Amino acid sequence: ALASGYHNQPEMTQEKFKPSFLDETKTLFRTGDLGKQTAPGIIEFMGRKDNQVKVNGYRIDPGEIEYQLTRYAPIERAIVLPVQVNNQTQLSAYCQTDKTLEIAEIRELLAKFLPVYMIPSYFIFLKQFPLTRHGKLDLHSLRELRETGKSLVNSNYVAPRNYLESNLVSIWEKILSKHPIGIFDNFFEIGGHSLLLSRVVTQVHKELNVSVKLADFFKVPTVAGLATLISQTQYNYQEPISAIPPQKSYPM
Numbered sequence: 045a046l047a048s049g050y051h052n053q054p055e056m057t058q059e060k061f062k063p064s065f066l067d068e069t070k071t072l073f074r075t076g077d078l079g080k081q082t083a084p085g086i087i088e089f090m091g092r093k094d095n096q097v098k099v100n101g102y103r104i105d106p107g108e109i110e111y112q113l114t115r116y117a118p119i120e121r122a123i124v125l126p127v128q129v130n131n132q133t134q135l136s137a138y139c140q141t142d143k144t145l146e147i148a149e150i151r152e153l154l155a156k157f158l159p160v161y162m163i164p165s166y167f168i169f170l171k172q173f174p175l176t177r178h179g180k181l182d183l184h185s186l187r188e189l190r191e192t193g194k195s196l197v198n199s200n201y202v203a204p205r206n207y208l209e210s211n212l213v214s215i216w217e218k219i220l221s222k223h224p225i226g227i228f229d230n231f232f233e234i235g236g237h238s239l240l241l242s243r244v245v246t247q248v249h250k251e252l253n254v255s256v257k258l259a260d261f262f263k264v265p266t267v268a269g270l271a272t273l274i275s276q277t278q279y280n281y282q283e284p285i286s287a288i289p290p291q292k293s294y295p296m
Contacts, residue, residue, distance in 0.1 A: 097126045099133050099237075102161045109137065109164065112157050116150065118143040121173065124164060127187060134237050137164035138186050142171050151232075151262035160258050161238035201226040204267070208252075208274065212267045215247045227268040231261060 048071070049057035061071040079087040096105050106124035113122035121140040126133050139145070147167045154163045174185040201224055204210035209227050216225050220235050231241070241261055248256050254274050264270050 097133070097135075099126065099135060099161065101239075104135070104162055106135070109135070109154070109158065109162055112154055113137060113139060113150070116153060118145055123173070123181070123183075123186060125183065125187060127166070129165075129235060132237070134166070135162075135164040136166040136168065136187075138168045138170060138173065138189070140170055140173055145169060147230075147232075148263055148265060151265075152259065155259050155262050159238075160241065163238065163262070165232045165237050202228050202268075206271070208271045209267050211252060212248070212271055215244060215251065216267065219243050219247065225267070227271075228266050231265040236265075 049061055060074045062074055064070045064072045066072075077089060079089050082088045096103050098104070106126075109124045110122040113119050113124075118141050119139045123138045125136055125138070127136045128134075139150075150167065151163055168186075168189050170189070174182040174189075176182045203224075204213050204227055213225050213227065216231070217223050219240055222234055225234065231244075236244075241258060244261075245256050245258060248254060252274075256270065256274065260270070260273055264273050
């Protein structure tokens with residue numbers, strides 16, 4: 045479904061569409077991907093010529109996210125890297141700052157300038173970025189810090205306290221394929237990302253008949269916070285009088 049050139053832009057067409065090394069009568073579109081021919085008709089993907097990464101089907105330039113992060117005064121420097129979590133590519137942001145920052149506030153700020161799929165799932169705050177012995181940025185150490193950061197997530201399970209929280213937990217567990225999920229677990233820190241977030245919003249509307257904005261999740265990324273927000277803002281939401289939260293039991 046690719047066109048043969050840019051409409052009324054011959055210079056850009058000449059820049060991006062190059063003669064094919066496989067067939068000189070045809071052209072190839074310069075995507076920015078790197079590859080090598082391993083056999084006739086077979087090209088092995090080697091990565092990107094630029095810094096673009098593909099996350100959940102979207103082409104993303106981490107530099108755009110880093111720029112928006114550094115517009116926030118307390119963040120002196122930012123690096124955004126793709127990380128593999130449960131066989132899925134997600135974005136992790138590493139921010140150099142000597143301040144104590146609220147992740148929810150940063151996510152809410154980014155949501156004003158970036159589409160939801162470009163907002164990182166993980167945030168790591170450092171006073172100084174790790175360097176190699178040659179003085180270069182140590183990307184390997186940064187990625188390891190993301191793994192260590194898992195232990196910082198609150199692991200104390202708190203069960204739903206009412207009908208609404210119970211239903212929200214059920215939706216999250218179904219979409220995230222994770223059990224159990226406590227009411228104070230952070231959606232983004234337990235495997236949530238932009239595509240799953242959209243599914244949660246759709247399912248909440250379908251099952252509970254309430255509308256939740258994507259931006260709301262950046263303010264209250266927990267079941268407890270979301271339930272409070274719904275109770276305060278959704279005037280058409282009425283909890284069944286006789287409703288009893290479903291009881292769950294999990295092996296300890």
